Amino acid sequence: MKKSSLILVLTAMAGAFFAFDLHQVLTLESLKTGLDSAKAHYAADPLLIAGMFFIIYVIVTGLSLPGAAVMSLAAGALFGLFWGSLIVSFASSIGATLAFLAARFILRDTVQNRFSDRLKTINKGIEKNGAFYLLSLRLVPVFPFFIINLLMGLTSIRTVTFYLVSQVGMLAATIVFINAGTQLAQLDSLSDVLSPAMIASLSLLGIFPLVAKKTVAIIQNRRIYARWQRPAKFDRNLIVIGGGAGGLVSSYIAAAVKAKVTLVEADRMGGDCLYTGCVPSKALIKSAKLAQQIRQGSRYGLDNAEPTLSFPKVMARIHQIIKAIEPHDSIERYTQLGVDVVSGHARIINPWTVEIRQPGGAITQLTTRSIIIATGARPRVPTLPGLDDVGYVTSDTLWEAFAKLDTAPERLVVLGGGPVGCELAQSFARLGSTVTQIQRGSRLMPREDEEVSTLVRHHLEQEGVQVLTGVQTLRCEREGDNTFIIIEDTEQSPTEKCGKKEHRIAFDQLLIAVGREPRLEGYGLEELGIETQRTVLTNDYLQTLYPNIFAAGDVAGPYQFTHTASHQAWYAAVNALFGHLKKFKVDYRVIPWSTFIDPEVARVGLNEQEAKAQEIDYETTRFEFKELDRAITDSATEGFVKVLTVPGKDRILGVTLVGEHAGELLAEFVLAMKHGLGLNKILGTIHTYPTWAEANKYAAGEWKRAHAPQSVLRGLQRYHRWRRG
Numbered sequence: 001m002k003k004s005s006l007i008l009v010l011t012a013m014a015g016a017f018f019a020f021d022l023h024q025v026l027t028l029e030s031l032k033t034g035l036d037s038a039k040a041h042y043a044a045d046p047l048l049i050a051g052m053f054f055i056i057y058v059i060v061t062g063l064s065l066p067g068a069a070v071m072s073l074a075a076g077a078l079f080g081l082f083w084g085s086l087i088v089s090f091a092s093s094i095g096a097t098l099a100f101l102a103a104r105f106i107l108r109d110t111v112q113n114r115f116s117d118r119l120k121t122i123n124k125g126i127e128k129n130g131a132f133y134l135l136s137l138r139l140v141p142v143f144p145f146f147i148i149n150l151l152m153g154l155t156s157i158r159t160v161t162f163y164l165v166s167q168v169g170m171l172a173a174t175i176v177f178i179n180a181g182t183q184l185a186q187l188d189s190l191s192d193v194l195s196p197a198m199i200a201s202l203s204l205l206g207i208f209p210l211v212a213k214k215t216v217a218i219i220q221n222r223r224i225y226a227r228w229q230r231p232a233k234f235d236r237n238l239i240v241i242g243g244g245a246g247g248l249v250s251s252y253i254a255a256a257v258k259a260k261v262t263l264v265e266a267d268r269m270g271g272d273c274l275y276t277g278c279v280p281s282k283a284l285i286k287s288a289k290l291a292q293q294i295r296q297g298s299r300y301g302l303d304n305a306e307p308t309l310s311f312p313k314v315m316a317r318i319h320q321i322i323k324a325i326e327p328h329d330s331i332e333r334y335t336q337l338g339v340d341v342v343s344g345h346a347r348i349i350n351p352w353t354v355e356i357r358q359p360g361g362a363i364t365q366l367t368t369r370s371i372i373i374a375t376g377a378r379p380r381v382p383t384l385p386g387l388d389d390v391g392y393v394t395s396d397t398l399w400e401a402f403a404k405l406d407t408a409p410e411r412l413v414v415l416g417g418g419p420v421g422c423e424l425a426q427s428f429a430r431l432g433s434t435v436t437q438i439q440r441g442s443r444l445m446p447r448e449d450e451e452v453s454t455l456v457r458h459h460l461e462q463e464g465v466q467v468l469t470g471v472q473t474l475r476c477e478r479e480g481d482n483t484f485i486i487i488e489d490t491e492q493s494p495t496e497k498c499g500k501k502e503h504r505i506a507f508d509q510l511l512i513a514v515g516r517e518p519r520l521e522g523y524g525l526e527e528l529g530i531e532t533q534r535t536v537l538t539n540d541y542l543q544t545l546y547p548n549i550f551a552a553g554d555v556a557g558p559y560q561f562t563h564t565a566s567h568q569a570w571y572a573a574v575n576a577l578f579g580h581l582k583k584f585k586v587d588y589r590v591i592p593w594s595t596f597i598d599p600e601v602a603r604v605g606l607n608e609q610e611a612k613a614q615e616i617d618y619e620t621t622r623f624e625f626k627e628l629d630r631a632i633t634d635s636a637t638e639g640f641v642k643v644l645t646v647p648g649k650d651r652i653l654g655v656t657l658v659g660e661h662a663g664e665l666l667a668e669f670v671l672a673m674k675h676g677l678g679l680n681k682i683l684g685t686i687h688t689y690p691t692w693a694e695a696n697k698y699a700a701g702e703w704k705r706a707h708a709p710q711s712v713l714r715g716l717q718r719y720h721r722w723r724r725g
Helices: 003-019 028-044 046-062 068-114 116-139 145-153 159-169 171-181 196-206 208-225 245-256 271-275 278-295 311-329 331-336 398-402 419-430 450-462 562-578 608-613 629-633 662-674 679-683 694-706 710-724
Strands: 236-241 261-265 340-343 345-350 353-357 363-373 377-379 411-415 434-439 466-469 471-479 482-489 502-507 509-512 516-518 549-551 592-595 600-605 619-624 640-645 652-659
Touching (some): 028 046, 116 159, 236 245, 236 345, 236 562, 245 261, 245 271, 245 331, 245 363, 245 562, 278 419, 311 398, 345 363, 363 562, 411 502, 419 434, 419 450, 419 592, 434 471, 434 502, 450 652, 592 662, 600 662, 619 694, 629 694, 640 694, 652 662, 662 679, 662 694
Parallel strands (some): 236 363, 363 549, 411 434, 411 509, 434 466
Antiparallel strands (some): 345 353, 377 516, 592 600, 600 652, 640 652
């Protein structure tokens, strides 16, 4: 049946109900007047009357018509407490389910598509605890049942769950009404049935599911902790394992609220971001970009020139920058902030005890109320025959290895086409390496829109990077002093009759950049039974199997960014210290990220390929940097701002920026999305001229122009024509 047909049928049935004044029949006065006649008919043919009553009750509740309460009283008066309760219980549940299904069929898709972002949290909660929520509402007669039926139809709760919970949840109120119906003569109004005392009693019943849920949680926790002996007192409020972004922020927050916190780091404070990730890579990118600008001097009215490169000086500068930032994350600084910093390897030996093995061999055990695992991630190294024979570097090891070289690697193979692989491939090409980049997938940076991937590939190839996509890496080989990587096309060429063709690529250095994997081994997780599936499994509050053990950062996922590790760290620390009072769910609604190739690629929220995959309706607004005055003055006009919005509205679903300073420009959109500000607010904000940030305002202006009220403008045109005389 089509939606329009169902709407027509339901409207006709509801209209007939009121047109024939049937609503006047379902009143307390009419019930009292016609009760003797109804009893006579029931005595003559009980099955017929009971069946007709059942069908009418289903229709009334299914159409959400007034009168169900009066019919419940009638059931008590006619059939008695037992049979009346039985008939009404099933009829009301079936009718409620029909109303539920009608709302789902007619309205759910429209509502879910239009308000998809806002409903994500509700849908997730319904999926996880929908039965508890529904049961609580059913047990409290303050909430009209017909509204619950319709609203639940808009959610993702299963039909069978809705029916069964409704059958149980409405039973208490049903029995109250049926029992009142057996004493019909004593009732003057419906308010006599549900007195304030009765409503209060039933409302208290409504907290039963919540109490039950809490009781189940307590029982589960006791079972989880059953094999462990809880300490009588604790040495610490919190122990944090790992001194990267997640661990540093967690311990800082704990110290700021005067908790006694110990931070354990096995290597160097600051973690991968400081020593092998964000900091050294961005320093390298800056040097490489300057070298490229010298080559392109004519773009700025200068002569093109080949830069005089000193690769050792470039690498020395990187290490100097690391040393300049080191004090921000040092043991001394965090000790001053109130954190007890211990150098050593931590191992959780029970849910409240951490064993610390220090470099000198000393072993210390500390008890703690809560633990945060923030052990980070390391580069993933594929299982590849011959890899160890030829040698390789990763984004972790290249900084020390390449610091020993007199020149940039002459022939560099970069295995991986994600952000890290693209950043390093471009940088080393600019510093003089002949770079071959190998990507198994069909395009670089596959999480971005296809046009972004195409643009990135174009720039890399323009700067001399040989990009090979859609290929499978087979093995590595060494012949004397020469090393090779062997690849083959993932699809057989139509011209190849003998299967897929292998290609042999010679290299001097092989850089593995195929992603990162969390550090999970050696911390006692296996012995405690803490489940891991590529990352440590946590709930919405970052709790692991044990409610007092949390995880944050790369080890927890789902994002592997320094800023998301810091973001999670706040939730982990606050929940670890104050979760017994109030817990906070991690908010992943607005997560930005940037890839610092040239031109930069930055994004927040949905891009087009994600919106299509999730079947979310959207409109696209685009502003090209070639129209921006500041981009023209900087001779950097390639790129764009692309904004996805809700159709017909200025609410931002996502933004993709490609161009100079894209990562910086993104912040305004992140703020807008975080606080529910639309493009009209950005358009109404003064932006300094001439700046790159004006691009955001002009993108908002493009949206406004596309949504200008044409009828109003035509009226204004006629008005001004009249004013001219």
